[in-house]
Amino acid sequence: MKVLGIETSCDETGVAIYETGEGAGRLLGHCLHSQVDLHAAYGGVVPELASRDHIRRLPLLLERLLRTTALRMTDIDAIAYTAGPGLAGALLVGASVAESLGLARGVPVLPVHHLEGHLLSPLLAADPPVFPFVALLVSGGHTQLMRVRGVGDYALLGESVDDAAGEAFDKTAKLLGLGYPGGPQLARLAEQGDASRFRLPRPMLHSGDLDFSFSGLKTAVLNVVSGADWQPAWTADLAAAFQEAVVDVLCAKALGALKKAGLKTLVVAGGVGANRRLREVLDAAVGGRGGRVYYPEPELCTDNGAMIAFAGALRLAAGEVRGTPPAVRIHPRWPLTELCPPRAARA
Template sequence: MKEITVLGIESSCDETAVAILCAPASTGARKVPTLLSSVISTQIALHRQHGGVVPELASRNHSVDLPRVIREACRQAGIEPGQADAYAATSGPGLVAALLVGNTTAKALALTTGKPFIAVNHLEGHMLSPFITSDEGIIPHLALVVSGGHTLYIDVQSFGNYRLLGRSLDDAAGEAFDKVGKMLGLPYPGGPEIDKLAAQGDSGAFNLPRALLKDPGMNVSFSGLKTAVLYTLPKLTPSGNPADLPEQTLCDLCASFQQAVIDTLITKALRGLRSTGHQSLALSGGVSCNQALRNQLQATCNLHGIRLILPSPAFTTDNAAMIAFAGLHHALHGHHHPLDCDVDPNLKLTDESNRSKQDKYIGNH
């Protein structure tokens, strides 16, 4: 059976990533795609010095690192860059200068080889990542995308058939983790640090808010929770300096904050499952590697007879395997994009006007 090979590039924020994936060139095939390589060059150490991502530094380092990462991914896959059948890159959302580095590189490869270029929505990549290693294909499900920049509940009927049910009205869950981590004096990124400390804490030690739980809709909010932690700090230590907190108190505060986030996410997920009738829930995004969230979501799904689909830990944070996977499905459906299409730092996944804009790019190369 003829196969299609896709080279994917991810550069939306502070990870420079390239992956090469191949699969049968048929939408009806159920064979698990073969991930030939997935290489990530992280900039965490660089941005940790500044307490968060500095856009100019991110784009500059993408430019420096990307050629090397492409060479390494191709070496591991046993192919030359020009041997791929299509080139996919993140087109948004993300940091515009960072997006341009990967996007322009993929377009250059497509132009040089005369092969298709595919612009991939970063959120679609995350949303589909739990199915990269699945031999069932993309099944109908409720998608919960929880990352540093987004918290989304999406009704997924099939590839390309998505309906937004709810989102964060302010801070995304991952953003709240990182901001609270920063106010607690924890290293960047704060999410993994809070997860580790919370494992040693009492999640009921502090009564922190869970916004919009009584609201009948699917939207969530974490800004008030973040502010509540900020106002709690001066009550725990006269200086207000988190460095003066007793270690157990810090662990308890992390556990209480984390539990408030998890309670909100799970409550809304159950509401979404009831409203759609889906029997499967797929969790994705950087926060999906949070161990407490995984454990409690699994226990909740077991209790309600829901199948929980989790991505491999390697596919939770920003990576190019998810971009190549989404690009593969676009290629199998005959979707590709012209070389003059723009990146969009605010690209939506399900917005009607955005969908119409993307549809006009679909055509024959």
């Protein structure tokens, strides 16, 4: 079975085709367009511009995907699309295209949770993890720890009570005068800095639970740059100190989640999962306790169609069938816990 995946939740347009079969399936191909250049002039994502660009790019990407995989739409057996969470207008573009193609072709169409796509994306790697494991989801809008027993069997262990880690990276980058997208620029600058110059707080590090908070850390950076003795030459050092604080908290909470779940396998997914310092610290900490950390392939860390096609394929393999009649349904706000089994939403 060949499953077409469509991702349009925010500022990246992604399409992919995943083929299931006896034994392991395989990703036949994927195409991605980033809107970074489009939004750079505004210092952040402009929802209306994002939606319009998805409309322009999606047909072209689909055409390129079919050409590079030597397939036709008649070869597609099912379609999966990101139904949420995300920007309402952007989600509507992908949902409308998916439902229209499904109706025209008479094939199943499945709405997929964006975070479930991220959570399962490390399974696409050449050396994938096996269930059960703890998942650390770190993206621009979400920071969560989940216990994962299988597809659709998730339990929330902890989450951010305010800013997500990626959001904190972006906001702090703006405070430091860095361009858009701020998070990756801050991470690159941090590699040149001395983190020991500034001592920043580690919010909720000793809270006794597995929740996160990063808004106070962002405020601490603001206090430094607003101080009378602040010098722009220290920007790289402050970036390094900020990154180190975030990494320390993420690592400590991830280790706590592994202990609580009684597991040794950690899966890290989402855009912040590509951060080199985070990977370095997590690998050392988890490995030192006899465990292992798994990540998506680098090209699949950000939003992409491959993770949506894969999640849809796994859902279909588990027997999920989309009801009729077809309808365009999106969920701009869609907690991942709604996919959890009863009484397992919060472990």
